[in-house]
Amino acid sequence: MTSDPKARLADAYRQALAKEAPEHADAPVVFEKPRQPEHGDFACSIALQLAKRLKRNPRQLAESLTAAAVAAYPQFKSDFLGYEIAGPGFINFRLNPALKLAAIRLALQPGWGFVRKAKPDSVQVEFVSANPTGPLHVGHGRQAALGDALASLIEAQGDKVTREFYYNDAGAQIHNLALSVQARARGVKPGEPGWPSDGYAGEYIAEIAKAYAGPEDLDSVRRFAVDYLRKEQDIDLREFGVKFDVYYLESSLYSDGKVDEVVKALTASGKTYEKDGALWLRTTDYGDDKDRVIRKSDGTYTYFVPDVAYHLTKWRRGFTKVINVQGTDHLGTTARVRAGLQALKVGVPQGYPDYVMHSMVRVMRGGEEVKLSKRAGSYVTLRDLLDWVGRDAVRFFLLSRRADADFVFDVDLARAQTEENPVYYVQYAHARVCSVIGQWRGDASRLAQADLGALTHERELALAQRLGEFPDVVAEAARELSPHSVTFYLRSLAAEFHSYYNAERILVDDEALRTARLALCAAVRQTLASGLSLIGVGAPEKM
């Protein structure tokens, strides 16, 4: 696949290297986009990197390598205006403007930025996975935004993605939930005599108790409370625009015998031993920092066992790639789960599954930090954020930084600055471009055939070139599991469009120029809409 000139040029350099410096034939040939436009459209520092090892003058090396590369690149003259050796030995290339403009036509094709694969991989993204013991909090919101965007990005790379939600519907936490609701229904409040020791103090417990009209037995209360909270979570997720393909219940791992099966397999692996009345697994043999208990001295299993059983089902369901989106409070599970899967000796790859860990969201309110504590009940919910700033702004904001970066969500600021949120900047660009195209009374199908040669301004070439980066941005975001780079790309694309829009009139009298500019606008609209949809944000035509 050498569809773009950069890849063709890299190939040419690799051929040149094989001849000029066979011992460094595998040196990475990297092109960067210089910040200063006078340094060309992209630049290569390969000569600087190799000069010392080859004991050659970097500028001379750059010259001879490039001469060889150009010789190995038949279309060089049509793809490039030329190159120059700059400074200590940089090689700067200038693209033929026609090539930059070609991105406009590509962007107007269906499927722009998306890859078609003959054999799609089966990928699973597991995220949110909140237990039904309370409303979703902002951390879940971050996971929902991240997981959904990651899934979309991987789909855009041509793979088949399953969005999955895993939850515990029968463990100790659920028991505490039932006890809390039962106590509340009897008129006992948190802290009062008779309140369960690990009870949930949030007000939603009182709401559930109030809504409950069934018999007093714990089992009925439990079923009602779980059902109530599951529905509430679903409503929030729907409003957030997230849909799951599979909801996987932890309890099914027990009822299907998968937990027993895993215990047997682990025991048979010869990696277990008895100590202090418990059964341990030598996870340290697989990179964990300490061995783990699988069966407690009271005969019950630790949660580690269903965790392994669950991930075994992922493997058996044919997911060759699995991404778990979790908060850093689950940091310890990575090594454990991977070690457990290895111990099963059923051919699961070593790094399976992948993890995207995000740091917890800190919430500032009234100048003070609100601690996120599910048990205390005094945490900001996803619903709060949705009510305050809306779905698009929450999504965009939550995807505006790296997953593992600390995140301070200033509630007061988010409320006060609703209209200054960066999401409006990008959405406005989309609405604006829609508005211009809407005012033109021409035939939209003509735009794809527009003579783009009329576009000669620096801003137009830069905008076209920016459009051309979109597929790379999407591919890299998918590969690096970093949706935030799409967000940053959209911001810069919007900025470039706003700037262009202010500098040049689109609907000029000259028909050829007008049509060419409209084609550029249509390409911008398409790219903004595609990018926004990847991060789950709407692209309104009017605001």
Added chain:
RNA sequence: GCGCCCGUAGCUCAGCGGAUCAGAGUAUUGGCCUCCGAAGCCAAGGGUCGUGGGUUCGAAUCCCGCCGGGCGCGCCA
């Protein structure tokens, strides 16, 4: 104490397979609507990239120490 992550402009954060990498948004200041949407544009000020070493011709980026912060280190889930 050990492990992982993070310290970049007043604030919130990008950049971190080294060079052409000192950036964006926001806040502050000054300009731009008789003309396609001013939720916009143009411009200015603002940082020895936590700190001290090391590697390198070249370090925000790689390595080590230190300081500061987050998370994890259960026969809890």
